[in-house]
Amino acid sequence: MTDEEKVRENLVRRMLYRQGYALSKSKTRDSRAWDYGVYLITHILAGYDSGVVAAYCRSLDEAEKWALEGDRAAELEDASGRPEEDWEEIATVGAGWLGQAVGAGGYGPYPVKVLRGSDGGILFIKVDSPDGAPAYLAKIPAPPDVPAGRVVVHNQVRPTRRLGFHGFRAWLAEPGDKLTACSCDWAPELGTHYRVAD
Secondary structure (H helix, E strand, C coil): CCHHHHHHHHHHHHHHHHCCEEEEECCCCCCCCCCCCCEEEEEEECCEEEEEEEEEECCHHHHHHHHHHCCCHHHHHHHHCCCHHHCEEEEEECHHHHHHHHCCCCCCCEEEEEEECCCCCEEEEEECCCCCCCCECCCCCCHHHCCCCCEEEECCCCCCCCCCHHHCCEEEECCCCCEEEECCCCCHHHCCEEEECC
């Protein structure tokens, strides 16, 4: 990618951020792979990249066009009401791919499904999580961003402030028997946080 292309990509990224979206480019280097050169536009919720895909773009030109046209609230509402059989499964990806693409994760594998328009082009893309798979946090949330009735939980890997480093993961969950209050000093600003019980 040339310097000029990098500048343009950053301009599109900032334009989308102001509209409440994050722009990510697939890290695949194999030009024969289905996700080579793909850009994903995802919703930012509570200040974090949610991993919820708003658009699937095959090039930076498509991503820029989408950003200039603005949000598609009516289309998104229509897509969310469409029956499951309207969505076509095109691939299955692991947590590693999903984490690279949108900063989310889980256990995997994840089915990737698309909703096509009348011309056969992809209108929307979604990644279905298996039942019970958490969506990993991309960064430590501020206390006001933790929804009521949810707590921050981390796995039993040695804690680090950099989520995803050396397998350390954190996610939001409902309090329950499988969780125990954690006494480590990983994120003191959260107050009480939890870990998976032994």
